Structures are given as structure tokens and as C-alpha cells.
Amino acid sequence: MPGDALSQDPAELRRRIDTTKAHPARVYDVFLGGKDNYEVDRNAAAAALAANPRGYLDVRHNRDFLRRAVTTLTRDEGIRQYLDIGTGLPTQENVHQIAQRIAPDSRVVYVDNDPVVLAHARALLTSGPEGRTDYIDAALEDPGQILDAAAKTLDLERPVALALVAILHFVEDEQAYPIVRELIDALPSGSRLVLSHLTEDLNPENIRAVQRTYTERGFTFVLRSRAEVERFLTESGLEVDEPGVVPAHHWRPDGAAPVPEQPEPGYLATLDDIEKVRYRDINDVTDADINVYAVTGRKP
Numbered sequence: 001m002p003g004d005a006l007s008q009d010p011a012e013l014r015r016r017i018d019t020t021k022a023h024p025a026r027v028y029d030v031f032l033g034g035k036d037n038y039e040v041d042r043n044a045a046a047a048a049l050a051a052n053p054r055g056y057l058d059v060r061h062n063r064d065f066l067r068r069a070v071t072t073l074t075r076d077e078g079i080r081q082y083l084d085i086g087t088g089l090p091t092q093e094n095v096h097q098i099a100q101r102i103a104p105d106s107r108v109v110y111v112d113n114d115p116v117v118l119a120h121a122r123a124l125l126t127s128g129p130e131g132r133t134d135y136i137d138a139a140l141e142d143p144g145q146i147l148d149a150a151a152k153t154l155d156l157e158r159p160v161a162l163a164l165v166a167i168l169h170f171v172e173d174e175q176a177y178p179i180v181r182e183l184i185d186a187l188p189s190g191s192r193l194v195l196s197h198l199t200e201d202l203n204p205e206n207i208r209a210v211q212r213t214y215t216e217r218g219f220t221f222v223l224r225s226r227a228e229v230e231r232f233l234t235e236s237g238l239e240v241d242e243p244g245v246v247p248a249h250h251w252r253p254d255g256a257a258p259v260p261e262q263p264e265p266g267y268l269a270t271l272d273d274i275e276k277v278r279y280r281d282i283n284d285v286t287d288a289d290i291n292v293y294a295v296t297g298r299k300p
């Protein structure tokens with residue numbers, strides 16, 4: 001039944017949530033201006049921001065790439081099914097809200113292995129009546145389990161857009177390439193891959209400084225080159241869509257990134273650097289800021 005993952009025992013869920021260690025989903029939530037994070041996550045975000053003071057632009061432009069990719073695929077390419085692995089904590093604009101605004105019958109399956117995301121997953125199960133959403137509590141490293149569970153909501157005989165957005169840097173090469181191949185192999189012709197990935201090609205000094213703050217906290221943090229990112233598509237037999245593998249802010253910009261409302265200047269002055277992030281306008285960006293590649297591809 002859709003939503004099965006949510007029936008997990010609350011006590012067991014609480015046991016799985018470690019508030020003494022930063023978690024990627026919650027650190028990412030800090031940068032998106034969310035509230036579902038703990039002090040340890042805000043400290044990790046603050047360390048990353050100290051290492052790269054405009055680093056919030058990587059996070060926010062990554063998220064805006066997802067918005068543009070889902071918009072384009074739903075509006076222009078007829079995609080009605082999404083499998084979003086490494087969903088992150090729910091935000092204002094999740095994949096199903098973006099897709100169902102254009103095509104109410106869109107179906108979206110979310111997958112994440114963080115218990116905090118599971119604890120908030122109800123906010124992802126707010127599909128309109130014509131569409132469907134589900135949430136799977138699983139790891140990317142288990143593509144078989146993901147595909148079996150996703151098949152309860154998605155028709156795997158019809159095209160699916162697989163979203164792997166800012167997740168593959170948590171997985172080493174030996175696993176990452178075969179996992180992507182296995183997932184794509186299970187999808188029919190016309191399916192898509194929506195992929196973003198951190199890189200040291202663009203502004204190596206600032207991303208290496210950020211990388212140190214993550215590896216010190218025990219995270220895997222693999223930076224991949226343009227060719228290594230493209231390999232995820234070519235090795236899986238995908239055709240790369242225009243404009244190819246590009247810095248996230250150059251992937252089909254549409255000038256529609258949400259601009260946050262500005263508070264009183266006096267109030268802004270009372271906030272620390274991390275709290276100010278939620279009020280930053282991401283249109284204030286240059287090539288010297290971005291360390292994320294974005295690309296989509298199509299299964300012929």
C-alpha cells in the first residue's frame with residue numbers, strides 16, 4: 001500500500017534519528033532555509049559556509065535545477081512519472097507539486113534513507129486526486145528493493161524520469177556506476193535521467209575547502225569531473241540532452257527562480273550568516289560561485 005513506510009513504529013524511528021551527528025539531509029535543509037534540523041547540522045552548515053561563504057548558491061542552484069528539469073520534462077516532454085532518489089527533507093516545492101501543477105495526473109515516488117526524511121515524509125504524500133505519490137525508506141545501494149517498491153505506484157512499462165540530484169557524491173565509483181546502470185536498465189525507452197553532481201572542475205579551491213568540512217564529519221564526499229558525470233549517462237546507454245553537462249545555473253535558465261521576500265534591514269542585521277542564507281537572492285550568482293554540474297539524458 002502506498003505510504004507503507006510511514007507505518008514504522010515511532011519509537012523505532014526515534015531510535016534511528018541520531019541528533020549527535022550531522023546528517024546530509026538536515027545540513028542541506030539548513031542551506032535551503034528549512035527548520036527540520038538540529039544544532040549539530042547548523043554547526044556543520046556553518047563550517048561549510050565559513051569555508052566557502054557563497055556556498056549556499058551551490059545548494060540553492062542545485063534545487064532550482066531540479067525545479068527547471070521537472071518543469072521542462074512535464075510541460076514539454078510528456079513525462080508523467082518520477083522516481084526521486086535522495087529526496088531530502090520536504091520543502092515548499094517538491095517534485096510532485098511542480099509536476100502536478102502542470103499535469104495533475106503525475107505520479108511521484110520518493111526515496112531516501114534518512115530517518116528524519118521518513119519522519120517528515122507525510123508532507124510528500126499530498127498528491128492531488130488525479131495523481132499519486134509514495135515514499136520508500138530505502139538506500140540507493142539497494143536498487144532492486146527500490147524498483148520493486150516503486151512498481152506499486154509507477155507503471156514501469158511507461159517512461160519514468162529518474163532523479164538523482166545531489167546524491168551520487170555520497171557513493172564511491174565501484175557502487176555508483178553499476179547502481180545507475182541497474183536503475184536505468186529497468187526503465188523503458190523514453191525514460192529520463194535528471195542528474196546533478198558536485199565537481200572540483202569549476203572552482204576547486206572553494207569546493208575542496210567545503211569537502212574537508214564534510215569528510216572531517218565522516219561523510220563520503222566524492223567530487224566528479226565533467227567526463228565522470230557524463231559517464232553515468234553514456235555507460236547506461238543514455239543520450240545526453242542539450243545543453244549537455246553544464247554548471248547548474250547554466251542548465252536552461254528560465255529567470256523564474258523564487259526570490260525571497262526581504263525582512264526589515266534591522267532584523268537582518270541580528271541574524272548570523274547561516275540564518276541570513278534564507279533571504280539570499282540566488283539570481284546574484286557568477287561562474288565563480290558554482291560547483292555543481294547538471295544534466296539530463298534520455299533512454300533511446
Ligand SMILES: C[S@@+](CC[C@H](N)C(=O)[O-])C[C@H]1O[C@@H](n2cnc3c(N)ncnc32)[C@H](O)[C@@H]1O
Pocket residue numbers: 024025028062063066085086087088089111112113114117138139140141164165166167170
Ligand atoms: C544533498 S540532499 C539532496 C536533496 C534533493 N535531491 C535535492 O537535490 O534538492 C541528499 C539526500 O540524499 C540522501 N541520501 C544520501 N545518501 C543516500 C543513500 N545512500 N540512499 C538514499 N538516500 C541517500 C540524504 O539523506 C539526503 O536527503
